[in-house]
Amino acid sequence: MAASSGGKKLLPEPSKGTSAASAHSSILRKSSSEKPVTEATGSGSKSSRNEDLHSVLVTSVLNLERLDLDLYSNEHSNRCTFTGTHHWVPRSRMLFGGQIVGQALVAAAMSVSENIYAHSLHCYFVRAGDPKVPVLYQVDRIRDGKSFSVRSVKAIQHGNPILICQSSFQRKMESPIHHQFTMPVVPSPNELLTQEELIQKYLRDPALTEKYKVGLTKLLAEEVPIEIKPINPPEYYRRVALESKQHFWVRARGYIGEGNMKLHCCVAAYISDYSFLRTALLPHFQYKVKFMASLDHSMWFHAPFRSDEWMLYECESPWAGSCRGLVQGRLWKQDGVLAVSCAQEGVFYVKPSAAESKL
Numbered sequence: 390m391a392a393s394s395g396g397k398k399l400l401p402e403p404s405k406g407t408s409a410a411s412a413h414s415s416i417l418r419k420s421s422s423e424k425p426v427t428e429a430t431g432s433g434s435k436s437s438r439n440e441d442l443h444s445v446l447v448t449s450v451l452n453l454e455r456l457d458l459d460l461y462s463n464e465h466s467n468r469c470t471f472t473g474t475h476h477w478v479p480r481s482r483m484l485f486g487g488q489i490v491g492q493a494l495v496a497a498a499m500s501v502s503e504n505i506y507a508h509s510l511h512c513y514f515v516r517a518g519d520p521k522v523p524v525l526y527q528v529d530r531i532r533d534g535k536s537f538s539v540r541s542v543k544a545i546q547h548g549n550p551i552l553i554c555q556s557s558f559q560r561k562m563e564s565p566i567h568h569q570f571t572m573p574v575v576p577s578p579n580e581l582l583t584q585e586e587l588i589q590k591y592l593r594d595p596a597l598t599e600k601y602k603v604g605l606t607k608l609l610a611e612e613v614p615i616e617i618k619p620i621n622p623p624e625y626y627r628r629v630a631l632e633s634k635q636h637f638w639v640r641a642r643g644y645i646g647e648g649n650m651k652l653h654c655c656v657a658a659y660i661s662d663y664s665f666l667r668t669a670l671l672p673h674f675q676y677k678v679k680f681m682a683s684l685d686h687s688m689w690f691h692a693p694f695r696s697d698e699w700m701l702y703e704c705e706s707p708w709a710g711s712c713r714g715l716v717q718g719r720l721w722k723q724d725g726v727l728a729v730s731c732a733q734e735g736v737f738y739v740k741p742s743a744a745e746s747k748l
């Protein structure tokens with residue numbers, strides 16, 4: 390059940406001084422009781438996706454259990470992970486950064502009132518997360534002002550912080566000052582293959598070497614809870630220096646439903662870390678990664694969006710050096726509205742790669 394784990398309803402904590410009764414409904418509960426939504430266009434046509442399907446990101450990966458005031462655990466979603474509902478754990482075997490960021494935002498959002506929304510977050514990944522044990526999320530209520538509230542969340546494992554995340558929430562406010570860049574012109578999602586279809590296409594290449602067949606088959610077996618449609622994906626076997634830019638359409642698998650902006654922000658936090666850092670590696674095909682990890686992750690939420698509808702993820706890396714790389718991203722709605730901006734720095738330790746062809 391999206392709204393509870395172990396039977397406990399996940400209610401945002403009553404802000405101090407107000408009774409639990411006035412606490413707002415869980416940031417998860419609304420989505421599970423919502424009627425299935427029609428497709429992205431909202432055209433009222435019957436959804437072409439399975440209407441009983443809930444996004445696994447909502448029903449487990451971002452589903453926290455309340456242990457005490459401002460203290461949560463992801464044990465339930467971890468249990469799901471260990472009961473075979475596999476969630477994406479990167480090949481680096483560290484706990485996926487996007488999952489910890491998304492869960493930290495869920496925990497922070499449960500401590501603020503319903504009528505204010507996340508507008509930014511800034512995190513540091515200070516230790517590698519252990520996918521084999523639960524994560525505790527400790528929320529510190531830094532300040533509640535008239536228009537803004539600030540929270541600090543510590544994600545803890547084995548008694549040590551693995552992530553520190555500051556987030557800020559704002560009451561809805563209108564302003565005459567507004568501008569945004571123009572969305573890049575790219576093929577629409579229905580003109581493109583999914584990541585899985587692309588891998589199937591590569592695997593049908595009779596000239597592909599066994600080694601790459603094994604790697605691609607492993608990639609295909611990963612149950613990534615995100616649907617991805619790369620735009621102009623590099624030819625898998627071509628070994629050329631590419632510009633440090635990539636675009637792909639992304640959306641959460643399954644539906645989440647209208648109107649639960651806090652939840653869509655948490656899902657976008659998960660999605661934004663997928664393949665983000667690799668943008669900085671695109672020009673450097675002649676090196677093989679020995680170790681790679683995100684050091685920090687920042688997001689700014691500009692306008693309402695649906696993380697279960699196709700969004701264009703525009704990623705670029707303006708700089709890399711000193712074993713670090715900076716990546717910046719923009720999530721665009723299909724109607725051209727800039728919904729989210731992201732930035733992240735990562736650490737890379739590399740070695741020259743053997744100049745073997747994949748064919």
Ligand SMILES: CC(C)(COP(=O)([O-])OP(=O)([O-])OC[C@H]1O[C@@H](n2cnc3c(N)ncnc32)[C@H](O)[C@@H]1OP(=O)([O-])[O-])[C@@H](O)C(=O)NCCC(=O)NCCSC(=O)C[C@@](C)(O)CC(=O)[O-]
Binds near residue numbers: 481
């Ligand atoms: C970032 C650190 C590691 C810094 O912490 P630190 O203590 O300064 O770490 P370090 O620089 O001393 O070395 C850490 C490890 O890097 C390797 N290493 C070290 N130097 C070299 C070298 N010259 N050449 C090759 N390898 C090297 C080596 O394995 C070493 O491990 P150790 O030997 O100490 O057990 C720490 O703060 C940390 O682990 N933070 C958490 C990072 C994290 O978990 N990020 C989120 C997950 S990563 C992610 O989700 C993105 C990803 C990976 O999925 C991207 C993607 O897949 O697309």
